[in-house]
Amino acid sequence: MKSDSEGTSDLERMIGKAAVEATRMSNQASKAARKILADVAGETGETKGYDLAAIDLIDTDEELIAFVALPGASKEKIDLKVTDDSFYIEATPIPREGKYLRREMSALGQKREIKLPVEIKPEQVRASFNNGILEVHLPKLLIINAQRVQVD
Numbered sequence: 001m002k003s004d005s006e007g008t009s010d011l012e013r014m015i016g017k018a019a020v021e022a023t024r025m026s027n028q029a030s031k032a033a034r035k036i037l038a039d040v041a042g043e044t045g046e047t048k049g050y051d052l053a054a055i056d057l058i059d060t061d062e063e064l065i066a067f068v069a070l071p072g073a074s075k076e077k078i079d080l081k082v083t084d085d086s087f088y089i090e091a092t093p094i095p096r097e098g099k100y101l102r103r104e105m106s107a108l109g110q111k112r113e114i115k116l117p118v119e120i121k122p123e124q125v126r127a128s129f130n131n132g133i134l135e136v137h138l139p140k141l142l143i144i145n146a147q148r149v150q151v152d
Contacts, residue, residue, distance in 0.1 A: 053089055053110040062142075064120065068134040070110060075129040077109075080136065082122045087136065088113045 054069040066087065070078065073091035081088045092109040119141040126137045 050090075050108050050111040051106040053091065053112040055112060055114060057114065059117070063140055064116060064118065064138040066114070066134075066136040066138065068112065068136065069132065070129075070134055071132045072105065073109070073129075073132065078129065078134060080127055080134070082120065082125050082136075082138065084119045084122055084141065086113060086115050087125075087138065089134065091134075 056067040058065040058067075068089055070089075070091040072093045074094055077092040077094065079088075079090040088111075090109060090111045093105065093107070116138065120138040121141055124139045128135050
C-alpha cells in the first residue's frame with residue numbers, strides 16, 4: 001500500500017471518504033424524514049398540546065360515516081365544522097377536581113381535521129354522540145350522469 005508524506009495509506013483515505021459520504025447521506029435522510037413528518041403533521045391539523053382524536057372513516061354508496069373517539073368529552077363541548085371536502089373536530093375535556101398523580105390525557109382536549117376523499121353536502125351532515133363516540137354521517141355529493149338531449 002502506498003503512503004503519502006503524512007503516513008496516510010490509500011485504504012485510510014478510502015475509508016475516510018466513505019465515512020464522509022455516509023455522514024452526508026445520513027444528514028440528507030434526516031432532513032427528508034423531518035420534512036415528511038412535518039408534512040404529515042400539517043395534513044392532520046395537529047396542534048401542540050392537543051391529543052389527536054382517533055377516527056374510523058367508512059365509505060358507503062351514499063355517504064361517509066366517521067366514528068371519532070372522544071373519551072371524557074361531553075356533547076356540549078364538541079365543536080364540529082364541515083366543508084364540502086373536509087371536517088374538523090375539537091373536543092374540550094370536562095375539568096376534573098383533585099390532584100393529578102398521573103396525567104396522560106391533554107388538558108386542552110382533542111383536535112382533528114380530516115381531508116375527505118369525496119365531496120359531501122355540508123348542509124345535510126348529521127351527528128350524534130354516545131358513550132364517548134361521535135358518529136358523523138357525511139352525505140356524498142352525488143354526480144348524476146348527464147342525460148343526452150336531442151338538439152332540434
